[in-house]
Amino acid sequence: MSSGTKSSIDAANQQALERIFASRPFLVDVRPAHELLPQLGDHSVLHAGPPLGSKTMCGPLYGAILGALQYEGWAADEAAAQSLIEADKITLLPCHSVRAVGPMTGIITPSMPLMVVENREYGNHAYATLNEGLGKVLRFGANDESVLQRLQWLQQVVAPALQAALQRTDGLDLRVIMAKALLMGDEMHQRNVAATSLLIRALMPHLVRAAPASEYLGEITDYLTGNDQFFLNVAMAAAKATMDAATGIPGCTLVTAMARNGTDFGVRIGALGERWFTAPVQMPKGLYFPGFSAQDANPDIGDSAIVEALGLGAFAMAASPTVANFVGAGGLAQARRYTEEMMEITVGRSPHLLLPTLEGMGVPTGIDVRRVVETGIVPWINTGIAHRRAGVGQIGAGVVQAPLDCFVQALEAFADDWDR
């Protein structure tokens, strides 16, 4: 590329970075998906990652879809749900296609409540499901009666109370919560204990007033306080609302989304809007719960890598020596190395999201596909590990690398587009 080209790309990237850093995501509402996304019709199912196309679904994704079809009442049992899929009677779309994100299988159907994050600087919104908690959950492909009952309870009990509580607020400033949580050891992918706790503190005064006489207040409080990862989905929606503000800038080579459907890893870049560049996903490496090993693991899956696109997760590993241990990466020195390596492929440092163990440096933000391709350094992603068989659930946590080929394709497409 000519130096003129380079400087205009750099300027476009700078503009994208400024929009990322100026973004102010607020948690403002919880509402049923069909109210927020009228395009979600009958038999519509959203899933994590790029479009599946004709690719075979992985086990957990298939299991989660079977559950979702029953949860919606579109199928009376698993056999009926299988028939619907086999008869091609369902419409599968990526969550990202409607500005939503979901962890692991990422399933969203019309009745599910979604959290609404508003980017107050630019007016755009992003959506994410409520975190189901640990154990048997749809996001890991579980679909038995207990899973479906819990989804009903989230819809009928938790969501209306959270909606009422949030309506009493002016919205909760997520950038502030995320900045504080980074100072408290969260990287906001595998560790959200601080962010979850801070969110609960912000929410409880409103929740107890919004539902003071509710017989359900106790169990809703159990739900909120009992799950350290509650904030993961919030962080994902905040990252989505932020990164969406940086899409569609001509000449921008920064990554605006990374997502995995269990088969393919997909990347989007600023200049090319909603177009995906995909390559087969990798296997995560990490630590397994007792009784499980790498042989049981599903390939990498989930929209959660949107937090890495913003500079959190593995990019912010320096904030979380305890996560570095948890994902098998070990200790502060090692944790710093992840962050330092990601500095090689990013063009900015957040002025808001600061790393206490790196003398207050901002998290590395703005993955430039040019740098990825030039250096061969690909993004690290912190991730939960699902069993490859539907219904088993989480079996570990680790790190995974994005496949280089997505970035190569994105850069080639960018160059083609630029030449035209």
Place this chain on the structure above:
Amino acid sequence: MSSGTKSSIDAANQQALERIFASRPFLVDVRPAHELLPQLGDHSVLHAGPPLGSKTMCGPLYGAILGALQYEGWAADEAAAQSLIEADKITLLPCHSVRAVGPMTGIITPSMPLMVVENREYGNHAYATLNEGLGKVLRFGANDESVLQRLQWLQQVVAPALQAALQRTDGLDLRVIMAKALLMGDEMHQRNVAATSLLIRALMPHLVRAAPASEYLGEITDYLTGNDQFFLNVAMAAAKATMDAATGIPGCTLVTAMARNGTDFGVRIGALGERWFTAPVQMPKGLYFPGFSAQDANPDIGDSAIVEALGLGAFAMAASPTVANFVGAGGLAQARRYTEEMMEITVGRSPHLLLPTLEGMGVPTGIDVRRVVETGIVPWINTGIAHRRAGVGQIGAGVVQAPLDCFVQALEAFADDWDR
């Protein structure tokens, strides 16, 4: 001392350390001081630090006592309160004399609610007031109508609700909360945001059930969620319950308490039980709120240095680069130096309270007066800074050093006692 003496002192210190590390402090109750401490009679006032003796009280302590006498109804107004003091009609005792601790002025009178921490390993209990929050508060010597009303509200509204909530629990395991909070950037003296948040998460499910229909649930929730330093008093009681388990061991030269009354700094050591060794307090050095300077500062005051005796606060500064900034000490490298210096005068490393920024090393615990005297290195203490005039309140935060002379006296007394 002979080598035989040295080895038996070392053995005694080791025994004390083991008792400190085996201690399991649980928050179990909130009850009025007069129920817990029947020895607190009419006109009894507990204060922070060692006994005042004939020393002149500092401004904030005097102001706080004036307020407390009115809060108890022993004096109708400030003039009447002054008369009571001048006529020597009040009984002043250190909080420590009844196994209690209070931050800053540390005032406790019979009607005040106290948190009860039980050391489940040894069965002993320790007590601390509820944190009043920021702004005008008795612990900084403020005593106007708003201060007294808030104390009444804590007594009548907050305390019964917390008592009812705690009765629904099996007690809250404070060692677990403190260990987690250290991994989240708290040193539990000047920074308690994580520990407070974790305690709230543990308490809220019980609070909403204990007082589900209470019209006060909203304001109690505001109180708990609105004060990052709520946990300070809890940490103090946990430290007191822990260090008390290590007192009275013949031959033990470890510090079991450090406390300041605004005039004198006092130290206790294991072998000599409840005896205090005192020297004039120092002035804290730190950062001041806008409009205030070192000239406005009161000398060092409060029982809160009990957390340093356990290895928290300045001893755990490595956990809190943000506190190092807040108290004027600056950055991770500087924060580590405080902790590393305190390693010079301590004989143990906690197996439970670990420092993520020092590769998981335990906090330095067990201050050996021999080492303090040999090296001349005195304990650092993180502290809030009170205005020297009663009623103004907190004007900053910083670090302060314990006066060497306390430790010299303690070691001399120990040697005298040992020779006998």
